Amino acid sequence: MVPTTEVADATLRKVTIRLVPFLGLLYFVNYLDRVNIGFAGPSGMKIELGLTETAFGFASGIFFVGYLLLEVPSNLALHRFGARRWIARIMVSWGIVATAMAFVPNGTMLYILRFTLGVVEAGFFPGILLYLTYWFPQTQRARIVALFMTAVPISTALGATLSSLVIQYGDGVFGLSGWRFMFLVEGLPAVALAVVTWFYLTDRPAQASWLAPTEREWLTAELAAEQVAVERAEHWTVRKALTHPRVLGLALIYGGIVYGLYALGFFLPTIISGFQQQYDTHYSVVQRGLVNAVPYLIGAVVMVRWSRHADRTGERVWHVALPALVGGLAIPVALYLGNPFAAMVAVTVCAVGVLAALPTFWALPSTFLSGAAAAGGIALINSIGNISGFVAPYVTGGLKDVTGTQRAGLWVVGLCMTGAAIGVLALRSRARHVLR
CATH class of the missing domain: 1.20.1250.20 (MFS general substrate transporter like domains)
Structure with a gap:
């Protein structure tokens, strides 16, 4: 055999x-x-x-x-x-x-x-x-x-x-x-x-x-x-999955992480413009695309390796919290770096943090949801979390209009991602038997 x-x-x-x-x-x-x-x-x-x-x-x-x-x-x-x-x-x-x-x-x-x-x-x-x-x-x-x-x-x-x-x-x-x-x-x-x-x-x-x-x-x-095994540990109906504080908490955490993903799109053009001004040059469409690609390609490599480590160790929560925290701290740092190369490094760190947190985050709901409850719960988390896609452009743009700079809007990004890191740790303390 x-x-x-x-x-x-x-x-x-x-x-x-x-x-x-x-x-x-x-x-x-x-x-x-x-x-x-x-x-x-x-x-x-x-x-x-x-x-x-x-x-x-x-x-x-x-x-x-x-x-x-x-x-x-x-x-x-x-x-x-x-x-x-x-x-x-x-x-x-x-x-x-x-x-x-x-x-x-x-x-x-x-x-x-x-x-x-x-x-x-x-x-x-x-x-x-x-x-x-x-x-x-x-x-x-x-x-x-x-x-x-x-x-x-x-x-x-x-x-x-x-x-x-x-x-x-x-x-x-x-x-x-x-x-x-x-x-x-x-x-x-x-x-x-x-x-x-x-x-x-x-x-x-x-x-x-x-x-x-x-x-x-x-x-x-x-x-x-x-x-x-999941159903024996705790029975979940669709209704329970759509109303339970644990699911709603995960939705808010996801929203904080995704807020950082949307915000990267706002800040990267500023960084690229800084390169052009500092070196008195002009980038073609392809060249701008290549510069824009750097944080995401590095993030993709780290994302896969980080998620493999999470699977190998069986630990999920810190594999979400740590990269979210690092990414949240990196964006405010980027705001105060006058050198475009240094700012690009900080933005890349933020991209790595966002992308490393996302796949391990999605391993959390299926640890306690299955069947129709998983269908409803996963959809609800994604739905509420993606409110960031609607809110982020308005908040970032509105704060720029009020203050005249990108700094206030990107401080909000840092706070949202840091809040997501704290949130997932707090959620584990309340559901340690499920989230680890």
Whole structure:
């Protein structure tokens, strides 16, 4: 008989190779479609549609309103109907709406489409996180989520350059402005990948014909045993998961970490401008993209290694708190460094802190939630946490208008991330039997 450890290693290796790169590709396309309005605005959209800065900010932020409203129902639907069908449905819907942005005639229709994009995309990210719990034991989840989430720094690092080049060289193609052509080109892959998803994904290990019988049996039994252990420790209904202080606390902690992720996008252009001024030079689109990529690419490497350490030791809470604290302290330091290189180092440390904290954080909810409760709880955490995506631009911009500098807004970033670190430690003290 083949030893269980050999079966486990072979099974997890097959599952990882088959699922993680494909899911990462989906998230790359998803994240780019979500944020590419930021590249369209200064590239002619605001002028062509007659948008003020306030109107453009509203159009950017209203996405999160639709997104927040439908997160929980969408994830519960995924749990009921299966990941293959539901993820494909989300993708084809968001692809159609994202592509329609290429033909938006005015500001009002832009608001409608951005709101609709949030509605149809709702549930994608928490749905993937839930789907991964169907395939990987708890001892592997931080590492797997980290591998999946490398799509965030990669899309952030490459997205600006890719979108800028499409805008630059697509201007006039099919009679469209460059920003319109970008929406067209970047929206269609989601529709195509929806078709692939329908045929490629498998809902549960028991249905995986691409695993050997012994591998299917081992993985199904392993995950079933884990679910029984979680349910015996503490029974959670969907209602309890949506109202319990522990889940709400995790949502606020996640919001504090994500606030730092959104804020990096505000500060990096300032750093790059400092390089150009100090050295009296001008960067091309590609060069600016490469400078912008540095913190995220370093963060991606550290994120994967840090999450592996968390899985190996079995410790989660400090693996969230420590990088969040370091990242929170690094941003205020960057504000007072006159040398752009030194400021870039501080910003990179912040990026590393944010990205290292995120995947291990997502290993926490599944330590006490399973089944439909996990579907609802994970979606609620992501939904509330992503309020940062709506709040951060307004708070940062508003404080700059009042004070005349970026410092006040980025002090808020540091406080939010530090608060997240303190919060996760406080939560462990109240639920030490679950969170460790």
